[in-house]
Amino acid sequence: MAQIELIATTAFGLEAVVARELRNLGYEELTVEDGKITFTADESAICRCNLWLRSADRVLIKVGAFPATTFEELFQGVKALPWPDWLPEDANFPVEGKSVRSKLFSVSDCQAITKKAIVEKMKQAYHRSWFDEKGPRYTIEVALLKDMATLTIDTSGAGLHKRGYRQLVGQAPLKxxxxxxxxxxxxxxxxxxxxxxxxxxxxxxxxxxxxxxxxAPGLLREFAAEKWGNIPEKRWKEARDEAQSLAxxxxxxxxxxxxxxxxxxxxxxxxxxxxxxxxxxxxxxxxxxxxxxxxxxxxxxxxxxxxxxxxxxxxxxxxxxxxxxxxxxxxxxxxxxxxxxxxxxxxxxxxxxxxxxxxxxxxxxxxxxxxxxxxxxxxxxxxxxxxx
Structure with a gap:
């Protein structure tokens, strides 16, 4: 299976906890930064990490990263990334964004430019001028930190704190x-x-x-990537069977x-x-x-x-x-x-x-x-x- 660069996001202060969880799952080559742990693995890691990570917020696919100090640099950088490798022709791909200590501080403009660049890339790949976006959801984020743009796709859907057992919420619940x-x-x-x-x-x-x-804390719920055609259904079944066997x-x-x-x-x-x-x-x-x-x-x-x-x-x-x-x-x-x-x-x-x-x-x-x-x-x- 091809190797994918993944990011497990987490609340500040919990990076060491999540890194230890990833090592326990067999993923040894980790880069730990504030709020995230980046690692390389095959597609089965998307399934296993969503099921098993107890203290991470989400599991993201890192599509690419590049410096961007102008909107043109952002547009060209996003367009150069391999979006058709992940997004099918009917993909529903909303774009979220954030910007910290970057020249491109208007998040709404960065989102709009990112969306436009992805659409242009999709037009080239699928030879279409318009996309109805009625298929599976691929939530994309453009995150700018110190003029470095990182583009990701969320595989989790709802945050990983939503295990599936807590439908009723008391006052001031602890995640x-x-x-x-x-x-x-x-x-x-x-x-x-x-x-x-x-x-x-x-x-x-x-x-x-x-x-x-x-x-495994994710056994009671579904994840966004389970609806994607990119990851074979048998990978999810293998991951869930493994989790059941280890209980x-x-x-x-x-x-x-x-x-x-x-x-x-x-x-x-x-x-x-x-x-x-x-x-x-x-x-x-x-x-x-x-x-x-x-x-x-x-x-x-x-x-x-x-x-x-x-x-x-x-x-x-x-x-x-x-x-x-x-x-x-x-x-x-x-x-x-x-x-x-x-x-x-x-x-x-x-x-x-x-x-x-x-x-x-x-x-x-x-x-x-x-x-x-x-x-x-x-x-x-x-x-x-x-x-x-």
Whole structure:
């Protein structure tokens, strides 16, 4: 199979996580940059990466890149790329765009010029003057960064955080991709205890169960490239068969989530059923202050309230003090907390062993990591933590 240059996009701060996922899939030659990892693979990688990547946003085909400081350079550069290799005669190909620190700063003009250049290339290839665009969707992006234009085609369709299990959304939901990254940035493994005392609609426990059972997160959904004629249907079938064969559905997991809101817990139970992990996680209504465990060693991974609304700051300070006391009683546990509150450590009462900047949507957060002692007998497996 021919080699294709691909890009896995990701939120800032998660590049090392996604790079590790790609290496685990067998793709070793990677170029890691802010917000993206570029690699070369065959067409089957489009299928496998969409199915398996837990913390990436999208999988893109890199059609080409070139310097562009004028609209004429952009037009000629786009037109020179091999669009007919990817776009069939009836392709629906909308053009999206972005521009950062570039002379060509008008995104709408760049989109229009890119569209015109692609149409001119298609006219030459298909000997037609007009295209009705009623076929499969090939979303194209023209991205300008420091006067370098990169042209891509999106293979994913909906973002990879849309696993297919969460059709109902609670207040301020945590993206599935970020929840999966939080787990993968920890040393947690499937044979260890994990608790989320602010589980809301269940994203962290569900993502942990998918990881623990080695279930590909994309198994429940479809992708844009599945409708393309470029990639044989058998490639998708092979990728899905591989994912099914690697699943470890019989594993016993010790994952639980609690929350004080029964309404969001009902969402969590629904999402767990949709994800196929209902019997693998325990969900119950319980105030964080009542958190206890019969297990000596375990992990708390959570995304507590940040206190962003007016009048909530005092409540959040009180909550973080209480968290420090409750978590501190589990003195042999590790706890990992994502919050945008800048003085979290002060009120929690302990400085984190490690702190990592992450983004929850557009909100800049810190991921505070407090590590307890290792169990006396090293459990099976290797350290799962991702470090840069």
């Amino acid at each position: 599935e991709t970020l929840a999966a990254a939080m787990i993968q940035l920890s040393p947690w493994r499937h044979d260890r205890v994990l608790v989320d005392p602010f589980c809301g609609s269940g994203t962290i426990p569900i993502e942990a169960a998918l990881i623990g059972l080695n279930l 470890q559905r019989d594993r016993e997991l010790r994952i639980s989530g609690t929350d004080i809101d029964e309404k969001v817990l009902s969402l969590a139970r629904y999402h767990a059923r949709q994800a196929g992990v209902e019997g693998k996680i325990h969900l119950q209504r319980q105030p964080m202050a009542e958190l206890r465990s019969r297990y000596k060693y375990g992990f708390i991974i959570c995304n507590p309230p940040y206190g962003e609304r007016l009048g909530e700051e005092d409540e959040v300070k009180k909550l973080y003090r209480e968290m420090g006391q409750v978590f501190g009683a589990l003195d042999t546990w590790s706890y990992l907390v994502l919050t945008a509150y800048p003085q979290f450590e002060r009120f929690f009462g302990r400085r984190a062993d490690k702190k990592r900047k992450l983004y929850n949507g557009r909100i800049q957060c810190n991921y505070y990591q407090f590590y307890g002692p290792r169990p006396p007998k090293r459990e099976e497996g290797t350290d799962n933590r991702v470090d840069e």
